[in-house]
Amino acid sequence: MEALTRVYNDHPKTLLFTSAAVIRILLAIAWPALPDLLTSRVEISTAVNSFKRLQEGLFLYDHGLDPYDGGIFHQAPLFLPLFSLLPSPQESIGRLISVLLYTALDLFSAELLCQIADSGAATQSTSYTSPRRQRTWRSISVVAIYLFNPYTLLTCLGRPTTIFTTFFVLLSISHACQARMATSAFALAVASYISLHPAFLLPPIGVLCYDRVCLQRISSSSQNAKPTTSKANVTIDQHRFPSALQFAFSMLTTYASTTALLLALSRLLLPSWTFIPSVYLTPLQLPDLTPNTGLWWYFFTEMFEPFRNFFLGVFWLHMFSYSIPLSLRLRKQPLASVVLMWGICCVLEPYAHIGAVGGAGSLLCCVGHVFELSTAHRYTFPALAALLYCTLLGPAFHHLWIYAGSGNANFFYAITLVWNLGLFILLTDTLYAVLRDEWECERPEGKGKDVRQI
């Protein structure tokens, strides 16, 4: 025990990563049926990320058929050559290898989260430094939240391909935090190539990246001039910053050319362009209404036919409508806008699943320095309690509807409504806290006072 404590104190990251990997692998070995059981859960696997559907696509691909000329496989084409290298996961060795791959992916994502938390982008930007910067969560805590929360853990064993989306989004954010525009745009392009909706992160990530580039200029120039106080930031000559338009243009170009490259590569692998409607029209048109934790399936099951296309448009626009306003309003805290936008995407995406919530929830902890505001003034505890309640009741209600036949679709739908309500409250509370933090910086006399809407 002592040795363990010592190891924890000396190398906490090593210990965390090792134990996370060991838990995942042990679970897969101790209960060999567990990964497949989790793969079949609606909360983890959806029409666009299910590991079983990936196997079906691989089977067709290996037999020389076009996997996209059908209604089952809707995942990105580049997964096909990647997964056809692995042995078939229907045997125990293949299953273990697939779990190993996803464990590695989880560890990489954790490492990226660690980098994001360490970068300090949450508390400092060119025009703003949070008064609560001492309260920033240790990166190790953020990593622990990611690696050990049950949503991530179960999703890792369920092996949906959207874990790749989470990974590339985190990669993009971490590179943006390091002011590497090209790689950030590249990673975001890969993420949106896999899942489409990460494209909405482009404005906030663009702002974040631009801000970090500017901050880098400032620090390099301030190192030359040797003033270390924060007041120096104000005196910085704005002409030294790169042109925002030019920056946006080059970022967009990188993003678009990467996307084009990925699509062209996919076309090379496949006999036709059918993968584009199959992969990208499926989330847009929602042909597959299999229940999931999101808000769309029930709505479009019950939708009157003439309004279907209208509401599909409304739902997508609704999701997009947060993207630009958030990045404008939170331009002083660009990482917060990225984190919140990613959270909103995970709630509002058409094929929602708990894996995305696990990733977005951990990312939310990167802005942990403002949590004291939301816990003090808002409804964080009821929201977290609601999430716990849904986590336990959701599978039970799904069972009642699908297997026992003693409940109907409304049971499961109601629980997903509560689940999403809880997530929304968490997100809006964090938004409140972030803005209040900013406001308290400007109006220090308002600190600790209650805010009333008038």
Added chain:
Amino acid sequence: MKLAVLLGLPATILSAVYAATDPHEYREHLHLKPLPGGSLYAGFSFNATTSLGSYDKQHYRYFPRSLAQILHYTHTAELHLRFSLGRWDEETWGSRPRSGLREGGNGVELWAWLESDAERKAEERWSDLVNSLSGLFCASLNFIDSGKTVRPLLSFDPEGSLREYQAMQERVTGRGQGELQLLHGMLPHEVVCTENLTPFLKLLPCKGKAGISSLLDGHKVFDSEWQTMSVDVRPACHASGTSWECQLEIQQTVDMVLNTERSQRPHDDPIPRPKPIEEIKCDASKSYNGEDTCYPVAFEGEQEWTLSKIFGRPLRASCLASGSDTHDVSLAVPSERTVEVISKSTVSHEGDNSTRSYYLPDDTDFDLHLPQQVLASNQQESETASVHASRQITGYGQERGGMHTTLHNPHPWPQDVIYLESLPWFLRPYVHTLSLSAGTIKKTYYTPLLDRQRGTQLELLIELPAESTVELTYDFEKAILRYSEYPPDANRGFDIPAAVIRVLPGNSTLGAPTRENYLRTTSLLLPLPTPDFTKVRQGLAGLKKLLAKSKAGVNAGDESNGKTMQESSSPVKEENGRPKEHKKSR
């Protein structure tokens, strides 16, 4: 062009007169065969032909005009239509009648070869065909849409000589009709009943008023244990000298298995009642046998039956006044079985070993009576079916399941079978989970489903080893539909069409039959998850409220800060001296 027609006219007339008796032919035949277990198989078949020339000129005699016009309009070269009910009990009744060639899956099954030069055109013509047949046969055939249509590659071969027919058509019309395309559709949910039999009989020259078709009464036909009606149209070409002579043949069949005991119950008292104890033969060896206690002796020997009692109607005189040169009725019973022929007119009786044949009289009714009899010889051995097949859905719950098909080869030689499955789109099979317990899959043709557009088509060429049972399994997932796509009785489930199994002719040196035969599994019932149909609006209102709240929440998070700011703005403004920033944040 006109001149050529005019010049050709006398020749046409001459040839028409010359061939008048030949191309328009009509034959009908009834085959009766008692089956083990007190059942009687009755197979009606009606054949009519017309020459291709008359068909193109729309001149028909025995060939049904209403059907011919549909075929002409939709460019159908060969047509097969089936209406079926019930299940043929292979274990008791033996091999299938007509090698299963005139059977369909439960409900309605239709397949046809259509001439068309483009895929699109073929689909249009197919749609025309199913809609016209739907009207003609009073069946919901128009529900065979693209989602229920498949294009099998291995399972069906044309029965007629389609190539020669096409060449002839090309010569007559002067232009090519394009390729022949096979389309196949099934409606397992369709309930076959009297309203389908009536139009079926209307296609016959005697329309059920005379000849063997006078026996067909909806009450009896649909009271049978197994019943199938079929309409088959095919071109038949024979070489005559250097050219071909083509005819269009239509064969209509009605096959059924009747329970002799139930069918002979009187009309006015159809409820089965126990006989009075005096009429029952008691087993006196039982210890409890007494005045009021009786253990009935097992029935022995052959049951008594009368043709007119079983069908509830007498068999009227022959359909064609001139009579036909082939036998109208044949009865397959052992030679020692007593058969009383009740007919005023003379009937020929041809006694070979196991089949007796009769001509129908021209003017009077015809009847057969077989008294109860105990035969010295054992019951005739029923021929073993070539392959036994059964199919089930495994698993529970409305989320996923598995398909499990058992194919049993009872013979000491290996057999090749073609297994065709056409599944609706809301059943999503995982082909990578397809597995066969024994035997080998030699060929696989698979067309995956497309949501709301196309169903799955799975065709397998399987080799069944000798005397073996092969299990074919795969997993599937059940889709949830839009609320408008559910039928009114959504919780009943959805019917999955039967799998078609074609047993290919085997190696005759091993004793395998040289003729192919077909069998079909029963159709299945698939329960799907159902949404709530009653509280649609409330459910959606909840979601809308949530989304509105979320949007409002984001705005409020912004606004509440802004508002408070405004409240305390005046002193702050002076202190901070940055009113510009403040305005922006609002």
